[in-house]
Ligand SMILES: [Zn+2]
């Protein structure tokens with residue numbers, strides 16, 4: 001047994017794998033996703049806030065789906081997603097096709113580990129004392 005608190009409703013549940021969310025919440029989330037997906041197809045020009053308000057889904061959740069490349073936006077969407085690497089307009093995910101390809105190539109060329117988050121500050125210095133992970 002691996003009991004955890006559901007990240008969505010806070011209830012304890014038996015965690016197996018994937019997102020730390022209980023079964024009923026997983027279902028609810030999937031319903032939300034389908035709803036949002038259909039909504040975007042019908043309202044390609046809706047803004048993030050509009051989508052969030054009309055579907056009762058947090059903008060954070062919508063952004064998560066975008067990063068997971070589950071939601072696609074048309075070119076005339078006001079969302080203006082940009083590649084995190086070069087700033088090119090993209091329709092889903094975090095990087096444009098070009099950057100994805102060059103990242104994949106870099107990976108093959110060297111044994112460097114993937115570094116999608118290029119601008120992440122290095123905060124690994126040993127800090128004395130007790131420091132817990134931010135929650
Ligand atoms: Zn839950």
Ligand SMILES: [Zn+2]
Pocket residue numbers: 083084085086087088095096097098099100
């Ligand atoms: Zn790019």
